[in-house]
Amino acid sequence: MTNPVNASVTCSALSFRWPDGTTVLDGLSLSIGRGRVGLVGANGSGKSTLLRLLAGRLRPSQGSVAVGGDLAYLPQNLTLDTTLRVDQALGIAERRAALRAIEAGDVREEHFEIVGDDWDVEERALATLGSLGLGDVELDRTVGRLSGGETVLLRLAALLLERPDVLLLDEPTNNLDLFARRRLYEAVDSWRSGVLVVVSHDRDLLERVDRIAELRAGTVTWYGGGWSAYQEALAVQQEAAGRMLRAAEADVRRQKRELEETQIKVARRQRHSKKLDAQRRAPRIVAGERKRSAQESADKLRNLHEERLEEARERREEAADAIRDDAEIRVSLPHTAVPAGRTVLRLRELSLRFGGLRGGELQVHGPERVALVGRNGSGKTTLLRTLAGELAPLAGEARALVPLRFLPQRLDVLDDELSVAANVARLAPGVADNHIRAQLARFLFKGARAEQPAGTLSGGERFRAALAATMLAAPPPQLLMLDEPTNNLDVAGVRQLTGALDSYQGALLIAGHDLRFLESVGITRWLLLSDELRETTAEEVRDLLEATAG
Incomplete structure (x- = not known):
């Protein structure tokens, strides 16, 4: 490791285009110094x-x-060979073997070269695993015995053991449960080793950075502090941008009015001049010269006002560009309403095919909003798939008593070959096309955008389309189940999802790890899934996180 004070990343006139010609970055220059950057x-x-x-x-x-120092990178879509041992995944297997050989009396030079100065590598590895909540993971265990979230933390542990000067993390909390997220937050809190850059939509994680770099329209704008400070700065900017836009619009109206008044005055003068020339019976050449002179003056005056109007319009466009698109989903779904006393879901002695639940009991009534939380591997997704009828239980009963729809993480409710409108129509047979399109406009698919094939949509658009197909299905769903809905959604997408769920009047069952999001949609009941299904509270979940952190 080099001196972390000198750690840096610099981009100079950086451009990138995909093979099909799509431009992602065009001439970006950027310098990142020591500290934590979101x-x-x-x-x-x-x-x-x-x-x-x-x-x-x-x-x-x-x-x-240009990178100053050693760099380590944690990609968003991580895959590890499940046959590896943990020490191999950590990159310390060769050093462990050399240490064992030396301890057994084999003093060949090659073993000492492999160990170098890293005599405490095993102790450091175990300490790093412990700091990330993997204290019970043995170095000789195989990776295949770890959960997806544990695999992410294991890879992070491997990177930390490298002692990099620059660490890049791409959406590191996407597949982590609440407890694993807390461990990752602590790792970010304790980072003091150079440059840390984290791409994330996790607001709790972004609160822990020193500054925010916003990539928008191919340029980066810097904001001091974490997520809250960034939001406050944006609010101030947007208020100022709103004032500028209103002033620019007023100026356009004024310039339009002055141009119209000028045109009326010029036309009036031309009529008056023509009338005088006729009365005076001026020679044709004199009258023609007067007419040309008047026309030139009129053209100059008109051009002056047209230029001012065009300049005002340009200022309006610049001001409008500074206004962010805060479009939200507001859809009317009256037929999803459920009376308060109606039972919508019943579990009796339920045992899951995968996961630890054995003999679970549950009833959901009326428009309850239920959060399902638990560790990775506890069976949250399995429970939702069982309720949706995709998996048969090992034992017991899982029964929805009202129309139900399930939106899985993989968003496979969409047919990529069909348009957005056709996907909704497929799940809403008999519903008029005009009604579908009117509702899709509220999901921000207006006009021709509703005809876009699902396979060509961006990640955020694809989620909105899947959400629309689920919520607009016929019969209208009175129980809506969502599995980790905020994974891979940017902040605007989370806000749009929240707006859509605000419009929904049925019962909600959401499996998730994003406490802020769950609280923002008005959860009325919290369930913790382990080997049982028990009632809890948001406060208890937070207490459990604190206990885990301790």
Whole structure:
């Protein structure tokens, strides 16, 4: 490891285009110094692409990347060989073997060269695993015995053991449960080793950075502090932008009015001049000269006002560009309403095919909003798939007593070959096309956008389309189940999802790890899933997190 004070990342005139010609970045220059940076931006803005360029996983079309120090990178879609031992995944197996050989009396020089100065590598590895909540993971265990969240933390532990000067993390909390997220937060809190850049939509994680870098329209804007400070700065900017837009619109109206008044005055003068010339019977050449002179003056005056109007319109466009698109989903779904006393879901002596639940009991009544939380591998997704009828239980009963719809993490409710409108129509037979399109407009698919094939949508658009197909289905769902709905959603997407659920009047069952989101949608009941299904509270969940952190 080099001196962390000198750690840095610099981009110079960086451009990147995909093979089909799509431009992601065009001439971006950026310098990142020591500290923790949160890289944010809308889905599709190029955040993950930029990280891959910084990590050397992609080659720029133009420009350059310079890294001061050793770099480590945690990609968003992580895969590890499940046959590896944990020490192999950590990159310390060879050093462990050399240490064992030396301890057994084999003093060949090659073993000492492998160990170098890292005599405490095993102790450091165990301490790093313990700090990430993996204290019970043995170095000789195989990776295949770990959950998906544990695999992410294991890879992070491997990177931390490298003692990098620059660490890049791409959406590291996506597949982590509440407890694993807390461990990752602590790792970010304790980072003091150089440059840390994290791409994330996790607001709790982003609160822990020193500054925010927003990638928007191919440029980066810096904001001091974490997520809350960034939001406050944006609010001030948007208020100022709103004032500028209103002033610019007023100026356009004024310039239009002055141009119209000028045109009326010029026309009046021309009529008056023509009338005088006729009365005076001026020679034709004199009258023609007067007419040309008057026309030139009129053209200059009109051109002056047209230029002013065009300048005012340009200022209005600039002001409008500074206003962010805060479009929200507000859809009317009256037929999803459920009376307060009606039972919508019943579980009796339920045992899951996968996961630890044995003999679970539950009833959901009326428009309850239920959060399902638990550790990775506890069976949350299995429970939802069992309720949706996709999996048969090992024993017991799982029964929905009202129309039910399930939106899985993989969003496979969509047929990629069909348009957005056709996907909704497929799940809402008999519903008029005009009604479907009117509702889709509220999901921000207006006009021709409703005809876009599902397979061509961006990540955020695809989620909105899947949500629309689920919520607009016929019969209207009176029980809606969502599995980790905020995974891979940017902040605008989370806000749009929240707005859509505010409009929903039926019962909700949401499996999730994002406490802020769950609280924002008005959860009325919390369930903790382990080997049983028990009632809990948001406060208890937070207490459990604190206990885990301790």
